[in-house]
Amino acid sequence: DTEVTQTPKHLVMGMTNKKSLKCEQHMGHRAMYWYKQKAKKPPELMFVYSYEKLSINESVPSRFSPECPNSSLLNLHLHALQPEDSALYLCASSQGWGARTEAFFGQGTRLTVV
Amino acid sequence: AQSVTQLDSQVPVFEEAPVELRCNYSSSVSVYLFWYVQYPNQGLQLLLKYLSGSTLVKGINGFEAEFNKSQTSFHLRKPSVHISDTAEYFCAVSGSGGATNKLIFGTGTLLAVQP
Numbered sequence: 001d002t003e004v005t006q007t008p009k010h011l012v013m014g015m016t017n018k019k020s021l022k023c024e025q026h027m028g029h030r031a032m033y034w035y036k037q038k039a040k041k042p043p044e045l046m047f048v049y050s051y052e053k054l055s056i057n058e059s060v061p062s063r064f065s066p067e068c069p070n071s072s073l074l075n076l077h078l079h080a081l082q083p084e085d086s087a088l089y090l091c092a093s094s095q096g097w098g099a100r101t102e103a104f105f106g107q108g109t110r111l112t113v114v
Numbered sequence: 115a116q117s118v119t120q121l122d123s124q125v126p127v128f129e130e131a132p133v134e135l136r137c138n139y140s141s142s143v144s145v146y147l148f149w150y151v152q153y154p155n156q157g158l159q160l161l162l163k164y165l166s167g168s169t170l171v172k173g174i175n176g177f178e179a180e181f182n183k184s185q186t187s188f189h190l191r192k193p194s195v196h197i198s199d200t201a202e203y204f205c206a207v208s209g210s211g212g213a214t215n216k217l218i219f220g221t222g223t224l225l226a227v228q229p
Contacts, residue, residue, distance in 0.1 A: 004157070042204055042219035043158065056216070090157055098215055100146055100165050105157035 004106035006091050012112045015081060021109045023074040023091030029104070031055075031097040032074040034066060035090040037108070043090055049074060050097035081113045116141040116207045120220035127195055128228050135190040135223045137179075137205030147188040148206040148217070149179055158204065164188060175199070200227045 004025045013019050023032065031050045035043035048056035049068040057066075063085075065077040074091055088108045094101040118139045127133045139145060146165050150158040162173025169181040179190045188205060205220040 006157075040222075042222055044219075045216055048216075092158075102148075102160050102163060103158075103217060105150075105159070107155075107157045110155075 004091055004093055004104050006089075006106035006109050008109060009107065010110050010112075012114060013078065013081065014114055015083070017081075018077070018079045020078065021076040021089055021091075021111075023076075023093075023106055024072055025093040025104070026072055027093065027104065028071075029093035029095055030071060031094045031101070032068065033092040033094075033103065034074070034076055035092065035105075037088040037090055039087075047076075048097060055097055078111075081111075083113050086111055086113045116143075116145060116209050116218050118205050118207045118218060118220040120205055120223050122223050123221065124224045124226060126226045126228060129197055130194050132193050133191065133195050133199075133225065135203050135205075135225065137188045137190065137220060139186050139188060139205075139207045141207060141209060143209045146208050147179075147181060148208075149173065149177070149188075149190050150204045150206060150219075151175075152202045152204065152222075154201070161190070161203075195225070195227050197227050197229060199225055201225060 007022045034046040037043045046060045047066045052068045063080050067075040088110050090108045091106040092103040094103045148163045149161040151161050152158050161177050162171045164171050164181045172178045177192050202222045204222045206217050208217045
């Protein structure tokens with residue numbers, strides 16, 4: 001199984017809503033990532049978890065709150081988002097937090113904030 | 115800090131023609147280079163990677179890339195493209211150690227294969 005599964009595939013939420021994005025992998029990977037991708041732009045790193053601990057937060061606004069309940073799961077909790085937060089949110093995982101390791105990406109959650 | 119430049123935002127090519135997608139990088143430390151492909155409404159898939167060793171790297175779907183340290187380039191090539199190769203291609207670089215482990219993506223090149 002070389003899949004990273006993200007749910008939901010699409011999400012529309014209001015600016016006062018609270019929602020969560022979910023990501024799951026069963027490859028035994030110990031590093032997991034959240035990326036944000038705007039249309040016709042490259043993915044931008046948001047968070048890195050290594051061995052279930054937050055290693056990198058790329059100065060992401062607090063309305064985005066990551067959580068890593070165990071080594072297979074990664075969540076992104078959303079609250080009071082703005083329309084400019086609409087984007088494709090990609091989860092990825094790799095064997096470890098290291099430059100030489102290949103990252104496997106999920107299909108993404110397309111988020112629309114209204 | 116590392117960075118990567120993809121000069122061509124779009125490359126139109128006819129089916130069965132060869133193609134080269136250009137990527138140049140800059141880094142003050144050892145680099146590891148990757149090419150990813152993104153089909154419409156999909157995530158990213160690794161095509162190939164250069165970590166060390168042979169400078170000619172072969173990947174999936176008939177793609178290959180050559181690492182050229184003197185020209186700081188890592189261009190992607192395919193001798194004969196198919197319609198199904200139409201996608202966005204991202205070159206990416208990471209360093210070694212600490213924050214340089216981060217995967218930094220180029221701005222992407224849209225490969226548009228025409229019949």
